[in-house]
Amino acid sequence: MPHNASNLLIIISDEHRKDTMGCAGHPIVKTPNLDALAARGAHFTNAYTPSPMCVPTRAALATGNHVHKIRHWDSATPYDGKIRSWMRHLRDEGVDVVSIGKLHFRSGEDDNGFSQEILPMHVVGGIGWPVGLLRETLPAYDTAELAADVGSGASTYTEYDRQITETAEDWLSGKAGSQDPWAAFVSLVSPHYPLTCPDDFFAMYNPAQMDLPVGYTDRFRPEHTELKNVAGFFDYGRYFDEAKTREAKAAYYGLTSFMDDCVGRILAALQASGQAENTVVV
Template identity: 25%
Template sequence: MTARTALSTLLLMLALAPASRARPDGLDLPRIGNARPRNVVFILSDDHRFDAMGFLGHPFLKTPNMDRMAREGVHLKNAFVTTSLCSPSRASILTGRYAHNHKVVDNNNPVPPGTVFFPQYLQAAGYDTAFIGKWHMGGDSDAPRPGFDRWVSFRGQGTYLPGRNGLNVDGTPVPQKGYITDELTDYAVAWLEARPDDTPFFLYLSHKGVHAEFEPADRHKGTYDHAEFTPPATMDPDFEGFQDRPLWAQNQRNSWHGVEFPYHSTLDVAEFYKDYCETLLGVDESIGRVLDTLQSKGVLDDTLVIYMGDNGFGFGEHGLIDKRVAYEWSMRVPMLMRCPDLFAPGTTVEQVVANIDIAPTILEAAGLAAPEHMDGRSFLQLAAGEEVQWRDALLYEYYWERNFPHTPTLFALRTDRYKFVRPHGLWDLDELYDLQADPMEARNLVFSPEHQEILQQLKRRLFEMLTETGGMTIPLYPDRGGSQNLRNADGSPAAEFPDSLLRRVPPNQGRP
């Protein structure tokens, strides 16, 4: 018996073990007519930007399984997150609420006690549920959270390769044995294979990939060594299309999240991007393994499979890297769905959908009406081609973090054509972009005479939406987390990036 076969056997035995957590009470939702419960698989990746998929004409990246989902299902081409940061976005997915309502506004603080996650409603409706992968909200603990019969996770960001902390499997510490994307998929496949035919199931497969520091699987290293990376035009500080840029964005170029001193290192953005694409190959293969497992069980075509990223990521646009900001490359994400019983193959949805819509969408697929406190809406009818009165604008928010102080608190409103961005707490410019005429968001129209009426309309609508959704107060917490320039008591970096990345600091750059 090979080591891989032995691991697969162990995972299958663990998956067959009876759930030990009691079903929740008091979380029953009204059923939608005679709709039958449908199996659902939700696959989430980390930092996957909207345009990093092969079928969109990428110059070198190959994603055959994402391409398959688009070909056989639905591509939601205008999918966004309402906060471009791991923990807030993940909390919005699990609650269907804006960050100002679920209160997870950074990567340091845990979910407030009493928060209800949508899988708890599925449990109450008789679903078998599993969470496998990165949780990240409250990185000090990897303990099982409410809503899941099966739990496989790790603390904080976890590690691509086996490290000190390992995994938490249903409350029991288990060593990590291999490359994290593959190992999480092993657990997911084993759990799916063990599912009885008479019980609906929900699987939430939450990958670490492709979070920085990017670490491809050994089989993928070097795949794109000879690929050509074309720097985005707005990476050039003298790009002739720039107009009235906010000072904070100009200053951020020479910061932890800027191309002139990325992560306070000599990191090469081109190589960084190639590593990113190679790391993404493992996530694409994971999608294929899940689809193949569903097919082997005979449930693929009546299972709703959703894939999305938790936020975007920049590789030089506006002279920046990372996320957090309200530019398209930061807040726009890939989203794909497959379920021939519900959607025609090759469908494209043009309307703006968001992470807050995932919970009500999955609940509707389960035949359940979403609770009124959710801010999002189901987009199943949109994907089915039905006429639906849909949102005309999307609200975006990001709250300043002490340990990553380069990006201010931002509120933004995005319509089909325009985007208005308002920084809070600093003396700087608002931003207004015509996304049709200026998709790179280089020409700030805030002083344009012919755009003053639309500027005022969007500003009013932004505050109307904040008022309507309870967002007129800023969540504030005591300081947690460190600065990337500081170290914890044990000598480890007080930041969300591992020491291997921080050691790239050139000599005499002053980090204690």
């Protein structure tokens, strides 16, 4: 980590298991760029997400507070800028603070703290997912579409990640020679579902060699009211047979390697800009 660094680059992945990296000891998935970053920095093995859900986690990351304190409980209560974010603190001190990519806050019309939001993705209609407010008697949710999307190909999310990466490369290139401090929050979507993976990355993993998830074939699963509630809502079993499940796992690994490639391109652009020695990367 550079000493007395004046710049900050945060790179975010989405729905990325902490063990799905080579540097975390995963025996299959290939993440050479994340591995190299970990090798020259710090790898936190006991870090925990503030929430198992996307929108509350992003609110917690923005504010530096626990979910129970800021009361952004679920995907229907997105961050709205009312609680001061770390981005706003930096901006108020004269630092150029930009976001590139997915935010999933309420709206770009709120003062979320950034000097500029580039290619932002906020929650739909400023509302998010109202189903997230429900605690019981969840409506039926058809997972057929999720199953149909599994496999090789392009999706709007992977195309979005390519655009985010290219934009981050251009933005970092524009900082070459700059003496002014900056902070960039580059937020990728992969390996978030749909599990539709670009062809060259899907080809890296053979579905037939994928293990089934722990507990997949168990006749008896833990008895818990919430597990039953969610299982009735996300009825994956109707469409994800063993073959489709193995294909989904291969696609997930492929999307993780795709995301790693995006990270590598962003870090290469930082290096080429001459700013790497003056930048903390998270």
